[in-house]
Amino acid sequence: MTPDKSELRWGVERRLEFIEFRLFWEGHVNRGDLTDAFGVSVNQASTDLNRYIGMAPENMVYDKSARAYIRGSSFNPLFLKPDASRYLSQLRSVADGILDTADAWMGQLPPYDAAPTPVRGVAAKTLRTVVAAIRRSESIEVKYQSLSQPEPRWRWIAPHAIGFDGFRWHTRAYCLTDNVFKDFLLSRIIEVRGTQLSKVGPEADTDWNEQVTMEVGPHPELSETQQKVIALDYGMCDGKIKILVRRALLYYALKRLGLDTDPTARRPQDQQIVLLNRDDIKANGSPTRD
Numbered sequence: 001m002t003p004d005k006s007e008l009r010w011g012v013e014r015r016l017e018f019i020e021f022r023l024f025w026e027g028h029v030n031r032g033d034l035t036d037a038f039g040v041s042v043n044q045a046s047t048d049l050n051r052y053i054g055m056a057p058e059n060m061v062y063d064k065s066a067r068a069y070i071r072g073s074s075f076n077p078l079f080l081k082p083d084a085s086r087y088l089s090q091l092r093s094v095a096d097g098i099l100d101t102a103d104a105w106m107g108q109l110p111p112y113d114a115a116p117t118p119v120r121g122v123a124a125k126t127l128r129t130v131v132a133a134i135r136r137s138e139s140i141e142v143k144y145q146s147l148s149q150p151e152p153r154w155r156w157i158a159p160h161a162i163g164f165d166g167f168r169w170h171t172r173a174y175c176l177t178d179n180v181f182k183d184f185l186l187s188r189i190i191e192v193r194g195t196q197l198s199k200v201g202p203e204a205d206t207d208w209n210e211q212v213t214m215e216v217g218p219h220p221e222l223s224e225t226q227q228k229v230i231a232l233d234y235g236m237c238d239g240k241i242k243i244l245v246r247r248a249l250l251y252y253a254l255k256r257l258g259l260d261t262d263p264t265a266r267r268p269q270d271q272q273i274v275l276l277n278r279d280d281i282k283a284n285g286s287p288t289r290d
Contacts, residue, residue: 013079015040015048016055020080021105023060023071025087030068033107122169122186129192130159130171139176139198143191144184146290152190159184160202165252172208172248174200175290181205183248183289207248212284214243214253215276221268230272240276247284254281 008016015038022029034045049069053060058074087106093099095112133140140159145152159173163183170183181204203209217240218227227239234241245253254260259275275281 011038012048012051014038016052017079018105019049019052020059020077022107023069023075024077024080024082026107028063028066028068028070029060037102037105117167123189126189126192127186130186130189131162133159133195133198134161134171136195137198137201138195139174140192141194142184142189143193144290145188145190148290154193156196157182157184158198158200160205161208163249165249166256170289172205174198174205176200181207181248205248208246210247211244212247212250212281213277214245214250214259214281216241216243216257216259216273217276219263219268219271219274222272226269234273250281250284251289 015034018034018037019029022033029049031042031045031049034040034048035042040048053069056076056078059072059076059078060069061072062068063070090099090104090106091109091112092114094101094104094106094109095114101109129140132138137160138158139156141154141156143152143154144157156176157171157173158176159171161172163170163172168185168187170185173182173184174180175182175184216234217236218230220227222230230236231239243253251260254275257273258266258271259273263271263274265271
């Protein structure tokens with residue numbers, strides 16, 4: 001009989017999901033893993049393991065020599081949807097010091113390193129104020145350093161969303177000074193003073209609300225074998241992949257993927273992918289930034 005997961009308390013379900021996470025990614029789990037991760041008693045950990053075996057008897061078997069449960073040959077998760085992206089995101093967060101090892105579900109991290117990314121100086125109080133303004137539909141007066149101006153100046157903005165361009169965080173906001181929606185880098189907000197109710201709603205930001213489809217394929221000058229490899233790298237189907245992106249984030253997406261320049265400017269082996277609907281994308285323009 002299929003177990004009814006809806007009858008489980010949230011805490012119990014989380015621990016059962018943890019058991020599956022360890023079984024899938026590491027191949028084993030024991031009582032100590034549960035007590036360390038959740039602070040439960042040894043008896044509670046045993047109860048959880050026995051509960052899990054009752055619900056999925058084929059998913060794990062006890063190994064006396066290892067003194068742990070190991071993944072069964074017919075393992076089929078009930079609570080967890082294995083996701084490589086989620087695992088790698090946790091790995092990066094732990095390795096970068098963003099997430100404490102105790103807060104991750106990984107038992108033993110594989111050796112890891114990554115190309116360094118400069119830390120952006122976003123003040124916690126600034127972010128808190130921007131998020132609060134978004135929640136309350138407020139405008140805030142900020143002292144902002146724009147590259148188009150030699151000195152920072154005060155202006156009123158009405159933020160309605162947070163955006164990330166792959167390297168930097170910004171807020172999407174209506175600028176009451178220039179009467180246009182813009183991207184404001186959070187790191188360039190020097191000071192915040194004053195709030196008032198916003199008269200401009202997010203529904204007016206068409207660049208944020210409308211999506212554009214990028215069609216990406218392997219560089220046509222690569223060999224057939226190389227194109228198949230690139231298609232596999234990007235999960236392409238029939239030689240292309242469609243990527244939905246907000247029009248307000250289109251500029252950043254193209255730049256991050258190296259699709260913002262003419263593909264002939266680089267060697268095919270370096271460019272690797274091309275924008276198949278370049279003419280359509282050009283017609284959508286780029287967001288206003290400050």
